[in-house]
Amino acid sequence: MGAVFNRLWSKGFLGGFGTPQVHPELEKLLGWSREELQYAFQRFCTKPSLAVTVDSFADIVRLESSSEERAAFQRLKPNRERVDMLSVFGAMVATSNQRFISRVSFLFSIFDLDSSGTINRAEFVIGVRALLKGISCFFESAVLPSKRELEDMTVEVFERIDADRSGFITIGELLNYSYRSGELKKFLDPFPAEDDRLFEQLIVFVRDNDEFAQASEEALRKWEHKLDLSPGGSFVDSSSRRTRRNSSFQMGGTRRSQFSVRREGPPKAPKQFTKAHTWFVYRVFALMAGGGMQTTINSDDLQKMLEDHRAVDDILTKVSSAAGEVIGPRERTTNGTRRVSIAGDTQDLNKLIAHLRRYFNDRHAVAKLDTLGQGNITMRAFFCVVLHSLSEGEIETCLRWCQAFRAHDVLKEFMSTGNTQRLNFEDVRLIFQAMDTDGNGALSLEELMVGGELDEATARQLMKRLDEDESGTVTVDELQGILRSIDTQLRSDFKDCFESHLQGPAFTVTPSMNMTS
Numbered sequence: 221m222g223a224v225f226n227r228l229w230s231k232g233f234l235g236g237f238g239t240p241q242v243h244p245e246l247e248k249l250l251g252w253s254r255e256e257l258q259y260a261f262q263r264f265c266t267k268p269s270l271a272v273t274v275d276s277f278a279d280i281v282r283l284e285s286s287s288e289e290r291a292a293f294q295r296l297k298p299n300r301e302r303v304d305m306l307s308v309f310g311a312m313v314a315t316s317n318q319r320f321i322s323r324v325s326f327l328f329s330i331f332d333l334d335s336s337g338t339i340n341r342a343e344f345v346i347g348v349r350a351l352l353k354g355i356s357c358f359f360e361s362a363v364l365p366s367k368r369e370l371e372d373m374t375v376e377v378f379e380r381i382d383a384d385r386s387g388f389i390t391i392g393e394l395l396n397y398s399y400r401s402g403e404l405k406k407f408l409d410p411f412p413a414e415d416d417r418l419f420e421q422l423i424v425f426v427r428d429n430d431e432f433a434q435a436s437e438e439a440l441r442k443w444e445h446k447l448d449l450s451p452g453g454s455f456v457d458s459s460s461r462r463t464r465r466n467s468s469f470q471m472g473g474t475r476r477s478q479f480s481v482r483r484e485g486p487p488k489a490p491k492q493f494t495k496a497h498t499w500f501v502y503r504v505f506a507l508m509a510g511g512g513m514q515t516t517i518n519s520d521d522l523q524k525m526l527e528d529h530r531a532v533d534d535i536l537t538k539v540s541s542a543a544g545e546v547i548g549p550r551e552r553t554t555n556g557t558r559r560v561s562i563a564g565d566t567q568d569l570n571k572l573i574a575h576l577r578r579y580f581n582d583r584h585a586v587a588k589l590d591t592l593g594q595g596n597i598t599m600r601a602f603f604c605v606v607l608h609s610l611s612e613g614e615i616e617t618c619l620r621w622c623q624a625f626r627a628h629d630v631l632k633e634f635m636s637t638g639n640t641q642r643l644n645f646e647d648v649r650l651i652f653q654a655m656d657t658d659g660n661g662a663l664s665l666e667e668l669m670v671g672g673e674l675d676e677a678t679a680r681q682l683m684k685r686l687d688e689d690e691s692g693t694v695t696v697d698e699l700q701g702i703l704r705s706i707d708t709q710l711r712s713d714f715k716d717c718f719e720s721h722l723q724g725p726a727f728t729v730t731p732s733m734n735m736t737s
Contacts, residue, residue: 240359240410245295248283249308249358250315253415254326257309257316261330261425264305268431270439271302280305296357304353306330306346311354315411321601322419323408324398327351328391329423333436337422338388341378342443348374375447383611391422392600392619396612399604418516420600490614493607496547496562497572498618502625503539504576505602513629516596523586532580536573543569579606662693 242250252260263280264272272280278289296303313326331347332339339347349370365373381389381397398404427433508525509517525531547562547569579585589597589605599622603615610618658664665676665683687694 240361242359243295243357245288245291246358248288249281249292249312250411251414252312252316254316254318254322254417254419257313257326258423258425260312261309264309265425265427265432266429267305268429268435269302270306270432270435271299271304273302274298277303277305304350306350307354307357309354310347310351311358314351314355314408315358317412317414319413319415319418320405320408321395321398321598322415322417324395324404325391325419325421326423328394329425332422333440335425335427336388338390339394340388340440341375341447342440344378344389345371345374345443345447346439348377371447381612383613390616391420392616393612395420395600396604396615399601400608400612416595418596418598420598490610490617493610493614493618494568495621496543497569498621499546499562499625500539500543500569500572501576501603501607501618502599502622503542504535505599506629507535507538515626516598517589517602519586519589519595519597522589522597526580526585529581532577536576540569540573576606662691662695664693 260280260282267276267280274290274293277293278286281289281292283289283292293303296308309330310327313323313330316323316326318326327347328339331343331350333343333346352365352370377397378389379385381393383393427436505517506514508522509515510521582588589601600615600619603610603618603622607615607618665680683692683694
C-alpha cells in the first residue's frame, strides 16, 4: 500500500516539499467534524444514486451559498453531470479534523455498502479506489495509480488483514491493521486533527432507500465480476465454512443486502494465547490506566510510570497475585452456582510476564504504544503493539474476551456497592451484551436460566421485575431504567446470573462495541 501512496504524491508531497495544495473551490470541504460528516453522509443515503446531480450535491454538503456549491461540483469534474459521492466522502473523511483511527472507523462505516457490519473484497477495492480518486480530485499534486496497480494492491492488503481467509474483514481487524501499519497513517499525516476524541466503533447508517441500496448492490456486482468473486465477495466452499445471505432483510432499521456475509460463530482463539493470558494483559492495562473504570492510558502518565521501573514490577506483581484467585479450574460453590473463574494454569503466564517486563523496560515503549501521537492509548492499541506476534484476527478475539472482562468489572463496581446512579449507557450496554448470548438484542427467560443457572421460579421473578412492557424479554432500555432504581435483592440476583455466565464460551459482541467510552 505504501508504494501506491508514495506514487500518489509523486510530485514531492511525501518527500517534504510542502503541504498538498487543495483546489480553492474545495477548501470548504476540508476539516469537517465527525458529526458534520455523519449528517451529510446520512443525507447522501437518501439519494437514488451513488453519483449525484448538482442539486443533490448541494443538499448533501450544504455550503454557505449556492455559488460555492456549484463551483465545488464543477471542480470535481462531473461525468454526465453527475459526481461520484463515495470518492468525495473518501477525501472529506481523510481530510477531516478527526484523529487518525477515528478516520479509519469512519471510512469503514461508509464503505460497508451492504450494511453487513463487515467489508468484503469488492467493498474494500471500492473504498480504496474512492479514497484515492477523491484525493486526486481535491489536490493538485495527486496522481491516481493505474487500475491494475490499485487492484493488485488492495487485494494484497485485504488478504493480509483477512488472516482467517473468511472472505471479509471486520472493523476491528481493520483497526488492528491500521494501528500496526504506518503506511496509512503517513498518508493522512498532513491533515491536522483538532478533535481529541477517539472513535473505534462502527457508525450504522440507515440505508433503507431502495434506489440507493440498488445502486450499492450494482456497484458491488460490478467489482465482484472484475475480481472474479462469488456474490458477497468471498470464495464459497465447504471447507472454509463461509456463508452468504440469500435475500435482503431488515435489522435495526437498516437494509441488509443479499450480498451481506457474516462469520459463523466467533473468530478462532489464538493457538498459543489463552483466555487466561488475555485476562492478565487486560488487568495490566487497567492498572496502568489508573484502575477503576478508565478505558485509556494517558501517554504522559505512562511515560512517568515507566521511568520508575518499580512501578511496572509492582503492577505485574499485583496482577500475578490476583491471577491466583481468578485463573484456575472451574469449581462450584456450595449453593450450586459457579464462582468467577477463568480456566487456565498460572504457570503458563510466566513467559507472558517475562515478555511484558522486557517490553516495558524498553525506553522506547511509550513511543511504540503512542505511535499515532494521540496522547491516549486505547486497549486495542495496547494489545496490537504489545502483543505483536498475534495476527489482527487473533487480537480481535482477545478484545472480545476483554469486553466480557470489562463488563464484569462494571457490574462488580456498581452492583456490589448499590451505587447505580453513575452508570452510563456504555456500562449498561456492556452488561447487556455479555448476557445476550444469542445476540438478538433482548434477554430471554431462557438466557437468565441457562446463563445464570437460576431455577425457573427465580428467573421468572427476575424477568417480572425487569420486563416493564411485559413482552417476555428485557431490552437494553428497560435494563437502563431498572438499574437506576434497583433494590438490593435484585442486584444480588442479577450479579449471580452475570458471574455464572462468565464461565461460558466467548461472548458474542457486536462489531460496534467500543472500548474507548
